[in-house]
Amino acid sequence: MFKLLTRGFWDGIARVILRNKIVILTLVLLATIFFSYQWKNMRFTYTEANLLPDDHPINLVYNDFLDKFGEEGNLIVLGVKDSSLFTVDNLNAWNKLSDNLKNFNEVTSVISIKDLQKLKKNTEKQEFELKPFIADKIASTAEIDTLKHQLFSQYPFYDNFLFNSNTQTVRTAIYIKKDIVNTPARKAFVFDHLQPEIDAFEANTSLDVRVSGMPYVRTLNAQNIIDEIGKFIGLALAVTSLIFFFFFRSFRATFISMLVVCIGVMWTFGIIGLLNYEITVLTALIPPLIIVIGIPNCIFLINKYQHEVKLHGNKVKSLQRVITKIGNATLMTNVTTASGFATFILTESQLLKEFGIVASLSILAIFMLCLLIIPIIYTFLPHPKDRHLEHLNKRWIGGFVDWMERMVKHKRITIYITSLILLVASIIGIYQIRISGSLIEDMSKEAQFFKDIRFFEKEFNGIMPVEILVDTKRKKGVMKLSTLKRMNELEDVINEIPELSRPVSIVSLVKYSKQAYYNDNPKYYQLPTSQERSFILSYVKNSSSNVELLQNFVDSTGQYARITTFMKDIGTDRMERIEETLQEKIHKVFPKERYKVTITGKALVFQKGTKYLVKNLAISLSLAILLISLFMAYMFRSFRMIIISLVPNILPLVITAGLMGVVGVPIKPSTILVFSIAFGISVDDTIHFLAKYRQELQSNHWKIRKSVYGALKETGVSMFYTSIVLFFGFSVFTVSDFGGTVALGALVSATLLFAMLSNLLLLPSLLLSLERNIANKEVLRKPAINIIPDDEDDDENLQQKDTL
Template structure:
């Protein structure tokens, strides 16, 4: 069949090239329309209860991930010059387009009892009219007498101060957000220049924007770097400009189809899908090497170009098809997970790898048939002295030192098993960023001074409309305050913000600003305070207290929220913290209430679980599908078991190394195993197909056939392994920990897989007493 296909391709080469060119032009247009994803990765399926709770919260109270925080630390902020600059910073931030509001020390208000209207007036503490240090010091005393702002806008112990910048949520999900963040950053830099006080910026808007922008930059870098590296390696191997350009053309067309497929499926470029084009380059180049290497080998034997091309396709077509199929399976199984981001990556990567095979199958024999026959300088690599020397040493080990090979393998397995016992699973919202990155260090500033900025929301529902009104409301807020006090006592969580804090603030105002009265109203004074809190029909609600009242209770007065800022504690610690909060909530609120924990911290935890579980399942499915492919290809359970053993060991070594080095299991590192398995099995297939093809030629003599396979297939295996390893090593230049891990862990897996397939697999084949396998 493959021989007929080869003749068909060569016979219709011009027509096929024209069709491929036209289709590639169309896919190029589609590729130009692909957009960058500006949303958080959708790791949770829409039917998940946690996801639904979060969407319900957003519908009731708005988005929780649109606050960017700006922090400073200084003992001299209340120096008139510095404070004026700080006030100017707040004003400049409010002027940034799409900034909805800025809550900060200069804009802080005090509640003052108005005897004429029986209401509380919101009076600005730091008036713009302040001109002297004495006036500023007086206002400072008023501010520091208000417990409401402690730990929210400042930390008196560390002299750290915070501005909370609320950004329009629609703008955060659009390309405009990069400019918004840049404008905010520019304003903070100007403040630094004026005062010499360092600023720190964090929050989900900053993290999301920085990650998306870096994805875009790194995608370009990895594409260019992988193409340049591939060009250098191909030129070094084949010593032919035309052959190198042809191979690059194959992978460039593959990249165009990859990005075009993203558009056709309605996907955007995310942290994972951005890896697909460079992966196509890394996997596409070995296709070219295997095809062209076989073409050169057969031409050296036949000295007839057309026969060599037909032989190239007939012998390497089935091998390359199954190699690409197993690699596509390694990626494609992610489509079976329940995580949207993994589904997208699996679909695009799997289809792209198979398209690279189709492109290689059509383009290589078609174009090579137009090019001149290879000259002797182009065939020198077939007799490379150092490669020949390496293969001779491998051959000697396999034929004469089988026990040594098995012994080293046993030690590697023992080393790996011990390391795997040390593996731990943990993930952080920003753990893919290096600890020296400013985003990471700024986040730690807020964790050290304000216990973090990651949002956690608690929704308390009375399950009935207007359940939080009248005399019942005070009892509810007493329970809310008890829960808030429990949360505030946790070392990883800041004092929560809720309506209970607003009531405390109001009571303090009712009692002439005495901070000793910063507490919830009791049954006696609740009615009086309540009258002061009830808004006037004609009053202007444009003050921070009114806005807080509106944002912390739903329109039907059925539910209220408790907002918590917490540290990025990771997926191992977070469940215990949440369980403690839930237990405390259940002791305070009986079954007539509903208490739900939600927010970005919850969805991150749930998403991490889905991704890790999905990746574990994908490894199982990858093994199953690859095993079925190999069973169909070789029709031998024994060969199947040998190849699976050979390729299990590299994965075990990688997992063991992670355990010994303390690399945790998290979404970005678990990804390595399915990817590496799909690629590593290629080596087994290439070796075993060559072995099975040559076995009859050597009268079914296993030892002789193994020796031949090492010498001839080993050449292309070593070359392609070097290309793959070098291609994945490029990812180590990434600023994302997950991409960096994909680079070095996959490279390690491929190094071990190359060794096991060239040494352990032949030893296992020769270990059988019968001659025929």
């Protein structure tokens, strides 16, 4: 009964599609216009990917810090390492560059050599005053020599902040407004104001200016993502169309397929706009993914149409069979693929949720477009010519299928041993996988801004901010000498860690105040003693200059202080060790009953987010396996068949994970997607094979060997075609400038190749070896869904006029 209902349902779908061609094409056109209109809501992300849920403790701590001190990633730095900078003309040009940048509305302040101020003691007023290092312009070489002596020898307060006294590298700090850091205005400032000013300076002086800082890096990185979307879509279309044409040798079929996937891409962008989602490094991958996943749908549909036309020459009957037979099977495989992506919706990461929603909806949309557009277009076209059907008799494809059959017949032990060796080797490789919490590892290694990051890491120990928030639990508790001494002890530990830059805090200002009190003697750059505290701090309290220098490092109540340092790009393991070292010192120095000290900052949040994603990887993959297992249980009504079907799909995932460990590809946000994506796609081959296997069993009166070989011959060609398209389609991502995208493309391609071989060799071998336990009428009860309907002609004897 269910079988008849299912067949009747798809017969009804076929009639509706073929009898309402103009209406359906009009609806598709209107839907495409609607989705195109939603493009106006698309926007590119201007923030780093927050991989943690909003209510995660790490996020709560970070947001608490932002509430007290505002956005901490608003610093852009310019650097020059060239002795010719210290000439009259070049140094004046460097200072003029800083003055020009101050004129832009997006900038709150610029601190350059010209802006450096010396604290001077005013005994009469009992306060500190600020005196500039450079009064106006540099007029002589003698002035430069004096300036260099003061900077590099006399004032340690500024060392490693605006210059490196060892290498004499100089930099300028540009603080942009905090309220534009995560808006399009940041991009406009970088490209329309900052970059032209730097280019003009370099042209006038022939000096090489290095530029970095999180706002700048994020802007250029986001632009690279935008640029790559078009590149990926173009390459995916080019590669898949070439492969498609190679298989079918038909410009007509190739054009139709490209038309369908292009509309699918338009719908994908429309879905992103309709849901008001940002285009992130993950959602940017979906449009080319839709091309790669949509082409196999086209292959199945067009291949079946041409096969039917060659078989009986009736175009109407052929198109109806395409919908009733391949439509049902393609729906099942697209649902399983979408399920693999949809598991990300169940994670608590907003980034992954959005990716899962858009990807799963887009996959179902491309299925619907293929099912509607391809049969309808072919109703308007003449019969395929003989040359368009020649690919159905390709000898080399037959040779490939014969090789698989020989392997399954005579080399099953070899297949099992090879699989076991790969499994053991992969498990060993898995133990070598490392987790990467790097903010910049996926960025283009060839991009100038990445080279500049490395430059500043070498000269100033990094650009990624790490913040330590000190809560003294009472107002004005920061300025107590005991608090300053505790902060100083913690800063001493930070100074001993080579991956961290010299910290900046209120402690630095108080030390500088003591040095100024003792007439700029560098040996007094230290915290005051308890005897000195009262009269030195009285000078500090009377001075507005100190507030101007470090007003961002103590809140308005005096209860909270921040210690800011910058971290190099390091691995997750090393970052965790550094965190443990700092926490150990914090617990030792700051009593819990009197202080609350927390470590935060973008680098730490991203690292914690990566670890969180690793946990979610296991959850999402387990959910994908469970969901697809339940789906297959409903289709096949056999627990044993579920186990048999999972083995050839899980093995490629294990092999890929082992490969990652061996070649040194870390687990990170980009590579985490590999497993769920690959599993959702590779299980499609299993569904096709098992569905055909069941049909062969029933046709061959439960003769197992004949049924296995029949299913292998019938499905092997289509599985090979689609696997080749998917392999080369995902390989498109390897031309990316982003390391993570390259790894994603290579790993998914490799996994799908392993999955094809596993489904064509290991799966039939298991069916043959376990034939008594698997293939019997009790185990293989009547399916809930007949994926590939039987070849029955009685319901297809429709009149052409009625159908069309």
